[in-house]
Amino acid sequence: MNNNLFQWVKHHKTLAVFAATLLVVGACKAAEMLTPTKEIALIIGEPWKDMQARSTAEIGPVYEGRHWYRQPKQLSYMRFADPVHGFKTPAAKFFTVGFDDKGNIDGVRLSPQVEPLPLQEALDIVLDLQNQWRKSGWELDEPEEYPAYDNTPVWHEALKKCAALSTHWNAGKLYQLMIVITCYENTRYPDNKGYLVTISMGKYRE
Numbered sequence: 001m002n003n004n005l006f007q008w009v010k011h012h013k014t015l016a017v018f019a020a021t022l023l024v025v026g027a028c029k030a031a032e033m034l035t036p037t038k039e040i041a042l043i044i045g046e047p048w049k050d051m052q053a054r055s056t057a058e059i060g061p062v063y064e065g066r067h068w069y070r071q072p073k074q075l076s077y078m079r080f081a082d083p084v085h086g087f088k089t090p091a092a093k094f095f096t097v098g099f100d101d102k103g104n105i106d107g108v109r110l111s112p113q114v115e116p117l118p119l120q121e122a123l124d125i126v127l128d129l130q131n132q133w134r135k136s137g138w139e140l141d142e143p144e145e146y147p148a149y150d151n152t153p154v155w156h157e158a159l160k161k162c163a164a165l166s167t168h169w170n171a172g173k174l175y176q177l178m179i180v181i182t183c184y185e186n187t188r189y190p191d192n193k194g195y196l197v198t199i200s201m202g203k204y205r206e
Contacts, residue, residue, distance in 0.1 A: 037091045040072055041079040044175050044203055048103050054081060062103045069098040069107075078110060080201075085171040087132040089199070090125060107202040116194030119159050122181050125197050127151060129179065133169050141168040141176070149181070159183060159195065170204060177201040 038057030043050075048062045057076040062068070078089045089112040098107040112125055126149045140148050146167045149155060158164045159181055166180035178200045183193040 035074065038072065038074045038076040039079055040076045040095070040097065041081045042097065042105055042108070043081050044105055044107070044201065046105055048099050048105060051097070051105060059097065062099045064103070065101050067098065067100050067106070069096045069109075071096050075114065077112070078108065082171070082175070085136045085138060085175065087129065087136055089129065107200070109198070109200050111196055111198050113197060116184075116196060119156065119183075119193070119195055122195035122197050123149060123151060123155070123159065126179060126181060129199075130167075136171075138169045138171050138177075141170050149179075160193070162193070173204045175201065176204045 039055055040057050040059065041051065041054040052059060052061075055072075055076075058073040060070045060073075062070075072095055075091050075093065076095055077091045078095065080086050080088070089110065091114055092110040092112045093114045095110040096108070097105060098109075100106040112129075113122070117125075130148050140146075146165055148167055149164070155164065160183075162183045164181050166178050168176065168178050170176045179197065181195055181197055183195050185193060
């Protein structure tokens with residue numbers, strides 16, 4: 001085989017492998033999009049096995065005698081199952097549930113989205129969650145220093161400058177959470193930044 005022909009074959013083999021890889025990745029993403037989103041239904045402080053029994057998503061067991069965390073095995077949303085202070089998030093690609101050395105749930109961290117979002121879409125997620133919290137008895141902590149997110153020019157400008165602060169919410173003296181929108185450059189939105197919503201949640205602490 002002459003050198004030019006060898007290079008041609010090598011080049012086209014590489015393209016074929018790359019194309020096949022793209023097809024596999026695309027098929028996986030398509031399958032994920034077509035698979036119904038599962039639910040992780042939990043209450044902070046409850047035994048891990050209670051969450052497992054209540055949820056439709058698979059999530060692994062606890063490690064005995066240590067603090068750790070697990071992630072759902074399928075794309076899942078969270079339903080906070082407290083009968084008074086409950087709420088529901090959108091599906092979360094990043095989603096971890098922590099447990100303590102007694103096997104009880106002690107915290108949650110998640111980003112309630114499946115990809116980086118434009119500013120308004122990220123803000124809409126937060127506004128919806130804030131409305132759910134208000135309706136289910138959550139109250140804003142330190143509202144003067146850390147006000148709730150709002151759909152106003154002031155908030156839009158802060159988000160565009162990556163200068164939006166987190167806000168903190170309490171459900172009586174049972175639970176507390178923090179939510180924040182952060183931003184970063186993203187090639188999917190060349191004219192805009194990508195935005196990421198993050199929630200951290202756990203037991204109430206003074």
